[in-house]
Amino acid sequence: xxxxxxxxxxxxxxxxxxxxxxxxxxxxxxxxxxxxxxxxxxxxxxxxxxxxxxxxxxxxxxxxxxxxxxxxxxxxxxxxxxxxxxxxxxxxxxxxxxxxxxxxxxxxxxxxxxxxxxxxxxxxxxxxxxxxxxxxxxxxxxxxxxxxxxxxxxxxxxxxxxxxxxxxxxxxxxxxxxxxxxxxxxxxxxxxxxxxxxxxxxxxxxxxxxxxxxxxxxxxxxxxxxxxxxxxxxxxxxxxxxxxxxxxxxxxxxxxxxxxxxxxxxxxxxxxxxxxxxxxxxxxxxxxxxxxxxxxxxxxxxxxxxxxxxxxxxxxxxxxxxxxxxxxxxxxxxxxxxxxxxxxxxxxxxxxxxxxxxxxxxxxxxxx
Ligand SMILES: Nc1ncnc2c1ncn2[C@@H]1O[C@H](COP(=O)(O)OP(=O)(O)OP(=O)(O)O)[C@@H](O)[C@H]1O
Ligand SMILES: [Mg+2]
Numbered sequence: 585x586x587x588x589x590x591x592x593x594x595x596x597x598x599x600x601x602x603x604x605x606x607x608x609x610x611x612x613x614x615x616x617x618x619x620x621x622x623x624x625x626x627x628x629x630x631x632x633x634x635x636x637x638x639x640x641x642x643x644x645x646x647x648x649x650x651x652x653x654x655x656x657x658x659x660x661x662x663x664x665x666x667x668x669x670x671x672x673x674x675x676x677x678x679x680x681x682x683x684x685x686x687x688x689x690x691x692x693x694x695x696x697x698x699x700x701x702x703x704x705x706x707x708x709x710x711x712x713x714x715x716x717x718x719x720x721x722x723x724x725x726x727x728x729x730x731x732x733x734x735x736x737x738x739x740x741x742x743x744x745x746x747x748x749x750x751x752x753x754x755x756x757x758x759x760x761x762x763x764x765x766x767x768x769x770x771x772x773x774x775x776x777x778x779x780x781x782x783x784x785x786x787x788x789x790x791x792x793x794x795x796x797x798x799x800x801x802x803x804x805x806x807x808x809x810x811x812x813x814x815x816x817x818x819x820x821x822x823x824x825x826x827x828x829x830x831x832x833x834x835x836x837x838x839x840x841x842x843x844x845x846x847x848x849x850x851x852x853x854x855x856x857x858x859x860x861x862x863x864x865x866x867x868x869x870x871x872x873x874x875x876x877x878x879x880x881x882x883x884x885x886x887x888x889x890x891x892x893x894x895x896x897x898x899x900x901x902x903x904x905x906x907x908x909x910x911x912x913x914x915x916x917x918x919x920x921x922x923x924x925x926x927x928x929x930x931x932x933x934x935x936x937x938x939x940x941x942x943x944x945x946x947x948x949x950x951x952x
Contacts, residue, residue: 586647586660586737586770587612588633593642595628602628603639604794610772615761617773617781620791621817621952626774627666629791630740633772634661646738657686662731664741666774669727670715676702676726677711683734701729704763721752728760732767739764739771745780757784778818782806790814812861812939816950821863822909825946828858828938836938838862842905846883848936859941866912868935871899873921876928883929885909887921901927 588610595603603625610616618626631637635656644652651659670679684694702708705725745753761784764771775781781788782802789799798810809815830837836850848862875884889900896912903909942949
C-alpha cells in the first residue's frame with residue numbers, strides 16, 4: 585500500500601535551494617497537506633514525487649519501491665495542477681478518459697471508470713460540455729475526476745481550489761477529502777491557505793524557504809507550534825518582545841518594553857535574562873472594561889480599532905507600553921466597545937508561549 589517516503593531530498597535552481605534536504609513520510613491513506621508561503625517549495629516537492637522534475641540528491645519511495653529513477657507513468661499517481669489544465673478542445677468525457685486511454689485500457693473498462701468518477705464528482709450530466717462552458721468549480725471537479733480515472737493510489741493536488749470563490753472552495757474541499765477517503769487514496773494537498781489545510785488534513789507539513797519547519801496534526805500545530813514562524817503562520821498570534829526577569833518552574837515573568845511586566849509559560853530551555861518573544865493567540869484572551877488590577881494581572885491598553893467580521897469582532901488595542909495587541913471575541917455575546925475605551929486583557933498563563941528571540945531577528949523569522 586502506498587506510503588510515500590521522501591528522504592533527504594534537495595533540489596536547486598542555480599544557487600537557489602527550492603528544497604533543502606527535505607525528509608518526510610506520508611502514511612498510506614492519509615490526507616496530508618503541504619502548507620507554506622509562496623515560493624517555499626510546495627509545488628517543487630509535489631512535482632518531484634510525481635516524477636515531473638528531477639532532484640539533485642535524496643530518495644523518493646512509494647510503498648516498498650524506490651521510484652526516483654522511474655518515469656511518472658510508472659508511479660501510479662494522479663495529479664491535479666495549480667491551474668485547471670483541462671484540455672480545452674476536449675469535452676468532459678474525453679478529458680476524463682484521457683488517462684485510461686493513454687494506458688491502453690480496453691474501451692469497456694475505460695467507460696466504466698469514466699462513469700464511476702463522474703458520478704463521484706457529480707458531473708455525469710455534463711459529459712458533452714467543453715471546459716469553456718463550465719464554471720470554475722465544475723472544471724476543478726473534472727480535473728479531480730481525470731486524476732482519479734488515471735487509476736493511481738496516490739492523489740497529488742496542487743492548490744486545487746486556489747481559483748475558486750470562498751463558498752465553492754469550502755464545499756469542494758470536503759468533497760475531495762471524502763472522495764480520497766472513500767477510494768482509500770493517499771492524498772497530498774498543496775495550499776498556502778492555512779484554514780484550508782487545517783480543516784481537511786490528517787497531518788500538515790509547514791514549509792518555509794525550501795525546508796520543513798514542523799509536521800503535525802492541525803491541533804498539534806495550533807496548540808504547540810515549535811517556532812515563532814508556525815505560531816505566526818497557523819492562526820494568528822500577538823508577538824510581544826521582552827526579557828525574562830524571573831523563573832519558577834515553568835512560570836516565567838517577562839519584562840516588556842517600558843518596564844511593563846507580565847506572566848508567561850516556559851516550555852523551552854529559556855533562562856533568566858534571555859531575550860524572548862511571547863506569542864498569545866487573540867481568541868484565548870478575555871477583555872474587561874477599565875484598568876483593573878495591578879501589574880502582572882493583565883495587559884492594559886486602549887481600544888484603537890474595532891472590526892466587525894461576522895462571527896467575531898476584532899479589537900486592536902494599543903498597550904500602555906506602546907505595543908499593539910489584537911483580540912477576537914464572538915460578536916453575538918459582545919457589546920460594541922467604543923474607540924479609546926480603556927481595557928484590561930487577561931489570558932491563561934499557559935497560553936502565553938515563550939520563544940527565544942530569533943537569531944535572524946523577529947521580522948525575518950516571521951516574514952513570508
Ligand atoms: N523551473 C524553475 N526555474 C527556476 N526557479 C524555479 C523553478 N521552479 C521553481 N523555482 C523556484 O523555486 C522556489 C520554489 O518554487 P515552488 O514553485 O515550489 O514554490 P511554491 O511553494 O509552490 O509557491 P506558490 O505558493 O507560489 O505556488 C521558488 O523560489 C521558485 O522561484
Ligand atoms: Mg506552487
